[in-house]
Amino acid sequence: xxxxCIEGNKNLNGSVTISGSKNxxxxxxFMTILTEEKIKIKNVPINLTDINIALQLLVYLGVKVTYxxxxxxxxxxxxxxxxxxxxxxxxRASIWILAPLLARFGKxxxxxxxxxxxxxxxxxxxxxxxxxxxxxxxxxxxxxNASVKGRLQGKYILMEKISVGAxxxxxxxxTLARGIxxxxxxxxxxxxxxxxxxxxxxGANIVGAGSKKxxxxxxxxxxxxxxQVIPDRIETGTFLVAAAVSRGHIICHKTEPKHLKSVLIQxxxxxxxxxxxxxxxxxxxxxxxxxxxxxxxxxYPGFPTDMQAQxxxxxxxxxxxxxxxxxxxxxxxxxxSELINMGAKIKLKNNTIICYGMPKLSxxxxxxxxxxxxxxxxxAGCIAFGVTTVNKTYHLIRGYESFPxxxxxxxxxxxxx
Ligand code: UD1
Numbered sequence: 001x002x003x004x005c006i007e008g009n010k011n012l013n014g015s016v017t018i019s020g021s022k023n024x025x026x027x028x029x030f031m032t033i034l035t036e037e038k039i040k041i042k043n044v045p046i047n048l049t050d051i052n053i054a055l056q057l058l059v060y061l062g063v064k065v066t067y068x069x070x071x072x073x074x075x076x077x078x079x080x081x082x083x084x085x086x087x088x089x090x091x092r093a094s095i096w097i098l099a100p101l102l103a104r105f106g107k108x109x110x111x112x113x114x115x116x117x118x119x120x121x122x123x124x125x126x127x128x129x130x131x132x133x134x135x136x137x138x139x140x141x142x143x144x145n146a147s148v149k150g151r152l153q154g155k156y157i158l159m160e161k162i163s164v165g166a167x168x169x170x171x172x173x174x175t176l177a178r179g180i181x182x183x184x185x186x187x188x189x190x191x192x193x194x195x196x197x198x199x200x201x202x203g204a205n206i207v208g209a210g211s212k213k214x215x216x217x218x219x220x221x222x223x224x225x226x227x228q229v230i231p232d233r234i235e236t237g238t239f240l241v242a243a244a245v246s247r248g249h250i251i252c253h254k255t256e257p258k259h260l261k262s263v264l265i266q267x268x269x270x271x272x273x274x275x276x277x278x279x280x281x282x283x284x285x286x287x288x289x290x291x292x293x294x295x296x297x298x299x300y301p302g303f304p305t306d307m308q309a310q311x312x313x314x315x316x317x318x319x320x321x322x323x324x325x326x327x328x329x330x331x332x333x334x335x336x337s338e339l340i341n342m343g344a345k346i347k348l349k350n351n352t353i354i355c356y357g358m359p360k361l362s363x364x365x366x367x368x369x370x371x372x373x374x375x376x377x378x379x380a381g382c383i384a385f386g387v388t389t390v391n392k393t394y395h396l397i398r399g400y401e402s403f404p405x406x407x408x409x410x411x412x413x414x415x416x417x
Pocket of ligand 1: 023024026092093121122123124125126127161162163164165166187305306328329330
């Protein structure tokens with residue numbers, strides 16, 4: 001699926017079932033390396049290419065993987081401590097293979113990871129954290145060589161910048177370290193809590209995940225267990241925006257409203273009527289044009305950078321002038337020129353996107369640059385006048401399960417070319 005043809009001018013209405021969180025499932029898959037016992041994981045978004053590549057990496061190491069609605073993982077026979085370039089370069093998440101290999105086997109060798117082109121995306125905080133825990137790290141020919149004699153050693157680690165990825169790396173390494181590790185200024189994302197819950201289920205001793213300070217008391221060995229991955233909050237947010245920009249009415253099932261507070265606040269300010277239940281959210285924007293918003297992205301519980309592009313689309317068709325200031329990644333704006341091609345009036349001033357709301361967008365031939373940009377351009381195609389062609393949509397399947405199909409059920413007209 002590289003190209004989509006979208007007949008626009010649609011209202012998106014109906015119900016959608018949200019998949020498991022990609023950003024929780026990916027690290028959890030790599031965390032299974034920490035144990036030699038069998039693991040069962042439910043609600044894995046199995047059709048995503050990022051998940052598929054993560055599983056290929058595990059299989060390369062010697063992990064046995066089977067899937068029958070639930071993912072069964074047997075990491076007892078890992079005999080390779082090296083991850084090859086052709087897999088590592090495909091996903092940013094592959095960095096999370098490093099810490100579990102190092103913590104359990106005392107050695108790991110991987111190439112520098114790839115991923116969405118949304119900024120420099122260094123991994124210095126991951127490596128500094130591991131060095132603090134006693135690892136020796138050598139960088140040579142684009143390769144990271146990590147080793148430790150005996151076990152890692154628990155330490156107090158103050159994160160100089162909030163990083164989801166580095167918090168996960170350090171938390172996972174510390175589960176098998178000697179003594180207590182404290183991660184100060186840790187990321188608080190719901191995915192961090194889910195990973196900590198998973199690790200605790202298999203015998204780790206982690207307290208405080210979801211707050212700024214995480215305490216990890218190292219144990220000698222982790223066990224097996226069963227875990228259910230949390231719902232994908234970014235997929236949920238994307239479908240809520242789909243209804244908001246198309247003046248529709250939607251119910252998202254199998255989601256977690258508590259994880260979307262900052263997004264729901266903004267959608268309410270845009271004029272949407274929102275209701276929430278235990279595991280559902282409805283949004284009603286019928287016969288209403290959204291009001292422009294002023295937003296600043298920041299780490300959780302702030303407004304997620306992964307919703308920046310979708311809300312730039314919302315501001316593009318809203319009443320008034322709206323701004324979005326991006327503070328997490330420095331180069332997450334490539335899609336803007338494509339929205340401008342569709343008639344949006346947008347200016348980029350440093351890291352602030354200024355949208356002068358237009359009543360309607362028009363069809364065009366547009367190109368996707370990354371995962372969230374792909375979803376945004378598809379939504380733009382659904383509401384624009386005319387037929388839009390969205391190219392390079394292979395990014396989409398990295399993070400959204402059956403996105404065109406789910407939108408078509410809501411009344412979109414999207415054809416794969
Ligand atoms: C994760 C998510 C991504 C989300 C991001 C922020 C996954 C697979 N990806 O990415 O969807 O947009 O969190 O919520 O879960 N940084 C450094 N050095 C490091 C690591 C990060 O300087 O070693 C910087 C980054 O360049 C960025 C900021 O810290 O400016 C935040 O990045 P981080 O939270 O680590 O994002 P990821 O874990 O890569």
